[in-house]
Amino acid sequence: MVAKKNSQNSIKKTAKFMLEYFKINLQSIMEYRISFITQASFMFVNDIFWVIFWAIFFNKFPSINNWVFTDIMAMFVVITCAWGLVGTVFGNFKNTAEIIRDGQLDFYLALPKEELSHILISKLKFDAFGDLLFGIILAIIFVPFAKLPLLLVLVLVSSIIILGFAIILGSLSFYMGSSVEVANQGLMGILTLASYPFSVFSGFTRIFLLTLIPAGFITGVPVELLKLFDWKWFLLMLAFAGIVLGISLIIFKKGVKRYESGNLINARI
Numbered sequence: 001m002v003a004k005k006n007s008q009n010s011i012k013k014t015a016k017f018m019l020e021y022f023k024i025n026l027q028s029i030m031e032y033r034i035s036f037i038t039q040a041s042f043m044f045v046n047d048i049f050w051v052i053f054w055a056i057f058f059n060k061f062p063s064i065n066n067w068v069f070t071d072i073m074a075m076f077v078v079i080t081c082a083w084g085l086v087g088t089v090f091g092n093f094k095n096t097a098e099i100i101r102d103g104q105l106d107f108y109l110a111l112p113k114e115e116l117s118h119i120l121i122s123k124l125k126f127d128a129f130g131d132l133l134f135g136i137i138l139a140i141i142f143v144p145f146a147k148l149p150l151l152l153v154l155v156l157v158s159s160i161i162i163l164g165f166a167i168i169l170g171s172l173s174f175y176m177g178s179s180v181e182v183a184n185q186g187l188m189g190i191l192t193l194a195s196y197p198f199s200v201f202s203g204f205t206r207i208f209l210l211t212l213i214p215a216g217f218i219t220g221v222p223v224e225l226l227k228l229f230d231w232k233w234f235l236l237m238l239a240f241a242g243i244v245l246g247i248s249l250i251i252f253k254k255g256v257k258r259y260e261s262g263n264l265i266n267a268r269i
Helices: 002-031 033-060 069-089 096-101 105-109 115-121 126-142 145-171 180-193 203-208 215-227 231-268
Strands: none
Touching (some): 002 115, 033 069, 033 126, 096 105, 105 115, 105 231, 115 145
């Protein structure tokens, strides 16, 4: 009972800490408002070009393996909202590898806060707001009102998968010296693959996109669930998100122990 109460208190403290950090990050928007508007606008316009591309494509080809234009728009709703949400709340999710490689983790380890959550929330990506706003507008236009609650859940689950995958890639710096390039390429790869109709993939490629590079679970499965809900795939997506996040936390925590040992050796030298 005591352990449960302590766990609840820890969660509340972490949530409060994250909220306070988010407020600080919002204040940075006011300080650097021109940079914020520029980056967010650029990302918003970039997303518009993707929509124009697919609109032109579907004007000539009505469907791709049973995916129509509205399915593509639903796909972009999920990927832009999920990517934008992660970047808005956990803005440092792309920089974990660099932080570990450059020894900046020392700063977070020296503070009385859980280091991973502190790393992730200590920065806000301005361009992420552009993605998030674009996704919300697309959702209002293309997603039926009755499906918005399901969409919200699917976006949150996709966000967890993106975050977990990013943590895994970044944490590889603990084990291979630097995983900056691997992390950058991996995240760009998953973003690119998640931005194409899942219906075009088949066989081994589809299995690959549902396991090692989970682009299929980020957009493909959510779009299929929005088209025709299936409890089996919904629960599978939830389970997969939990597994990815759990693995990412284990890899990071074990990596921190290696990092601390390395620092002790360097200090003695």
